[in-house]
Amino acid sequence: MGVSSPAFSPQHSQRQQQHFSSLDDKPQFPGASAEFIDKLEFIQPNVISGIPIYRVMDRQGQIINPSEDPHLPQEKVLKFYKTMTLLNTMDRILYESQRQGRISFYMTNYGEEGTHVGSAAALDNTDLVFGQYREAGVLMYRNYPLELFMAQCYGNVSDLGKGRQMPVHYGCRERHFVTISSPLATQIPQAVGAAYAAKRANANRVIICYFGEGAASEGDAHAGFNFAATLECPIIFFCRNNGYAISTPTSEQYRGDGIAARGPGYGILSIRVDGNDVFAVYNATKEARRRAVAENQPFLIEAMTYRIGHHSTSDDSSAYRSVDEVNYWDKQDHPISRLRQYLQSRGWWDDEQEKAWRKQSRRKVMEAFEQAERKLKPSPSLLFSDVYQEMPTQLRKQQESLARHLQTYGEHYPLDHFEK
Amino acid sequence: MGMAATAATAGRLLRLRAAGTEGPWRRLRAAGLPRGFLQPASADGDAAQRRQVAHFTFQPDPEPLEYGQTQKMNLFQAVTSALDNSLAKDPTAVIFGEDVAFGGVFRCTVGLRDKYGKDRVFNTPLCEQGIVGFGIGIAVAGATAIAEIQFADYIFPAFDQIVNEAAKYRYRSGDLFNCGSLTIRSPWGCVGHGALYHSQSPEAFFAHCPGIKVVIPRSPFQAKGLLLSCIEDKNPCIFFEPKILYRAAVEQVPIEPYNIPLSQAEVIQEGSDVTLVAWGTQVHVIREVASMAHEKLGVSCEVIDLRTIIPWDVDTVCKEECFLNLEAPISRVCGYDTPFPHIFEPFYIPDKWKCYDALRKMINY
Numbered sequence: 001m002g003v004s005s006p007a008f009s010p011q012h013s014q015r016q017q018q019h020f021s022s023l024d025d026k027p028q029f030p031g032a033s034a035e036f037i038d039k040l041e042f043i044q045p046n047v048i049s050g051i052p053i054y055r056v057m058d059r060q061g062q063i064i065n066p067s068e069d070p071h072l073p074q075e076k077v078l079k080f081y082k083t084m085t086l087l088n089t090m091d092r093i094l095y096e097s098q099r100q101g102r103i104s105f106y107m108t109n110y111g112e113e114g115t116h117v118g119s120a121a122a123l124d125n126t127d128l129v130f131g132q133y134r135e136a137g138v139l140m141y142r143n144y145p146l147e148l149f150m151a152q153c154y155g156n157v158s159d160l161g162k163g164r165q166m167p168v169h170y171g172c173r174e175r176h177f178v179t180i181s182s183p184l185a186t187q188i189p190q191a192v193g194a195a196y197a198a199k200r201a202n203a204n205r206v207i208i209c210y211f212g213e214g215a216a217s218e219g220d221a222h223a224g225f226n227f228a229a230t231l232e233c234p235i236i237f238f239c240r241n242n243g244y245a246i247s248t249p250t251s252e253q254y255r256g257d258g259i260a261a262r263g264p265g266y267g268i269l270s271i272r273v274d275g276n277d278v279f280a281v282y283n284a285t286k287e288a289r290r291r292a293v294a295e296n297q298p299f300l301i302e303a304m305t306y307r308i309g310h311h312s313t314s315d316d317s318s319a320y321r322s323v324d325e326v327n328y329w330d331k332q333d334h335p336i337s338r339l340r341q342y343l344q345s346r347g348w349w350d351d352e353q354e355k356a357w358r359k360q361s362r363r364k365v366m367e368a369f370e371q372a373e374r375k376l377k378p379s380p381s382l383l384f385s386d387v388y389q390e391m392p393t394q395l396r397k398q399q400e401s402l403a404r405h406l407q408t409y410g411e412h413y414p415l416d417h418f419e420k
Numbered sequence: 421m422g423m424a425a426t427a428a429t430a431g432r433l434l435r436l437r438a439a440g441t442e443g444p445w446r447r448l449r450a451a452g453l454p455r456g457f458l459q460p461a462s463a464d465g466d467a468a469q470r471r472q473v474a475h476f477t478f479q480p481d482p483e484p485l486e487y488g489q490t491q492k493m494n495l496f497q498a499v500t501s502a503l504d505n506s507l508a509k510d511p512t513a514v515i516f517g518e519d520v521a522f523g524g525v526f527r528c529t530v531g532l533r534d535k536y537g538k539d540r541v542f543n544t545p546l547c548e549q550g551i552v553g554f555g556i557g558i559a560v561a562g563a564t565a566i567a568e569i570q571f572a573d574y575i576f577p578a579f580d581q582i583v584n585e586a587a588k589y590r591y592r593s594g595d596l597f598n599c600g601s602l603t604i605r606s607p608w609g610c611v612g613h614g615a616l617y618h619s620q621s622p623e624a625f626f627a628h629c630p631g632i633k634v635v636i637p638r639s640p641f642q643a644k645g646l647l648l649s650c651i652e653d654k655n656p657c658i659f660f661e662p663k664i665l666y667r668a669a670v671e672q673v674p675i676e677p678y679n680i681p682l683s684q685a686e687v688i689q690e691g692s693d694v695t696l697v698a699w700g701t702q703v704h705v706i707r708e709v710a711s712m713a714h715e716k717l718g719v720s721c722e723v724i725d726l727r728t729i730i731p732w733d734v735d736t737v738c739k740e741e742c743f744l745n746l747e748a749p750i751s752r753v754c755g756y757d758t759p760f761p762h763i764f765e766p767f768y769i770p771d772k773w774k775c776y777d778a779l780r781k782m783i784n785y
Binding site for chain 1: 512539542545547549550554555557558560561562565577590591592595597598600630633654683735
């Protein structure tokens with residue numbers, strides 16, 4: 001494959017239908033624009049020296065090339081830091097609450113906070129987000145309150161989703177974050193459709209679509225990439241390559257040069273970035289956004305990172321990877337510590353502020369958590385609504401039959417925890 | 421089948437795609453073969469060799485008077501008319517799928533790209549899961565998406581997007597998001613020679629999937645009104661179009677838009693002894709069975725076109741209480757539990773003789 005330029009190349013990736021001329025010795029095939037060659041040679045996929053990884057900070061949070069420093073103001077960078085650490089704190093508490101049987105399920109974001117915050121910060125607030133399930137930091141950056149994260153995990157009366165889905169399946173219309181669904185990669189072609197509609201509406205909006213390197217193996221990913229390119233859609237495909245799909249390492253997920261290398265195959269401008277470097281993620285997303293909207297074409301960003309936590313509360317990753325490996329990422333290449341070192345070296349943060357913030361953020365999370373736990377669940381009648389926009393007659397009859405059933409058999413149901 | 425019949429059969433669908441070219445004849449000429457080299461089929465027609473005649477007779481409904489001026493249209497023209505009305509009325513509406521740009525393999529989208537522009541009527545890559553996923557996304561963004569799946573037989577790659585995503589979008593999000601402005605259209609049902617992969621009627625796979633609507637018209641007039649209702653309905657809909665009726669069904673259809681309600685079956689003939697329920701092409705089969713029953717058995721049949729498969733019109737068709745009123749068990753007459761065969765189609769389909777026989781047994785129960 002041998003892609004020479006790691007950054008987005010200047011030209012628009014559009015295939016022109018070439019002019020047919022029966023007089024030329026040049027190839028006339030409609031399917032490719034290329035010259036003839038008389039030497040038999042297979043193109044070698046370049047996996048040893050793959051697409052290089054763009055970064056701005058080194059592992060100690062120092063800017064490597066000053067011209068790449070986005071020079072973000074203190075307030076903004078502090079927001080990055082506080083969002084990532086608040087997310088980390090919320091993850092710890094909710095993970096623990098599942099262990100204690102308080103919520104049924106949870107997925108942490110450990111190690112990937114940089115991918116969420118760096119990309120979210122580079123978007124407009126009205127850009128539509130399609131996620132997979134490990135992008136809570138994007139929603140948190142958009143100021144989704146702790147109360148609502150907790151409400152969804154607890155399925156209580158405050159849950160915007162009305163208690164219908166498992167924990168971490170967040171959604172928020174107001175913050176332009178499409179509700180998460182469990183099937184993997186289904187959001188990819190959907191995001192492309194939304195981008196097409198945004199283009200038609202001259203909305204000046206980009207759609208961003210997050211997915212993991214595992215989900216990228218699904219047919220829907222292929223479908224999404226191809227449609228985005230052929231239909232010229234303003235979309236950012238953001239792949240979180242965190243090394244594992246549950247227990248499946250990348251060596252068993254693909255044999256090519258990751259996900260970034262697939263982009264050019266579809267005619268998509270692509271880049272690979274250090275996902276644990278929040279500024280690299282920010283810069284790449286910012287530039288992709290600018291060009292996607294201006295030029296109506298898709299961009300692919302593969303953010304290399306590491307999933308420090310287990311896949312979910314149903315997983316124990318010690319079964320398939322070493323503690324040493326996990327510790328390396330936790331201690332030596334973590335988006336939060338790298339940013340903290342940057343902040344400290346700028347004089348924007350210190351140990352005292354760190355201590356105070358840890359206490360404060362923990363208290364905020366605990367308060368939201370305790371309140372969420374105390375709230376009732378929604379009325380069982382909400383089991384029946386929103387299947388269609390209007391409730392069909394037969395469903396109304398079923399709703400009525402449940403109500404009658406509960407009148408006689410209510411003692412066998414946890415009605416005390418539910419609103420009437 | 422004779423050579424000429426084979427060539428005609430094979431060329432039929434190809435011919436539609438190669439609109440305006442000379443298709444098979446050009447290739448024969450290039451091969452140095454004169455046009456008339458094929459032996460003509462025998463004059464008195466060897467019945468065993470000739471292609472099967474259709475198993476039904478399309479019965480047009482009387483000209484509708486309440487919707488303004490009408491025009492003679494076949495089923496694909498009625499579909500085009502509905503799509504034309506939709507794109508005229510709704511500036512966000514777009515039509516997409518394989519080969520829709522040049523007019524579609526069944527000519528349902530002829531003229532629409534020229535009229536409304538290439539950003540509104542466009543081809544997609546060959547990928548059904550992408551077509552439906554993309555359509556869902558357009559609808560989620562608030563625009564009207566009209567997706568075409570070239571044959572209902574090819575809807576299965578999109579099954580996950582339809583069942584796991586489209587159907588559940590509103591419910592799972594607590595009504596924060598929905599894809600109600602999505603309609604999927606697809607040619608459906610047996611056509612005489614379609615075999616396994618150009619004949620399927622897959623509505624049963626979707627019939628128990630809450631959140632979507634599945635609609636099947638019996639005629640051009642029904643098709644236009646039902647399709648318009650699907651497009652305007654605030655829930656994702658699948659509209660299956662009986663392909664055997666595309667050209668065979670012709671009747672007067674209003675030029676202006678009109679709606680036929682979803683989830684309402686139509687009693688097209690009153691009767692007191694037996695109820696016959698069907699949808700799509702089969703409605704014309706059972707209409708004929710009803711008159712056969714009347715003539716030969718003196719039996720009075722009620723004929724119902726279900727029209728919407730899900731959510732279906734339970735009240736019109738039957739009541740739970742009617743179990744005690746039945747004088748015979750309910751009979752289902754369908755294709756056999758095999759994939760749809762090619763050469764055996766005449767034996768496979770639930771034709772009027774099989775329906776009549778079931779009715780006769782029911783009367784004599």
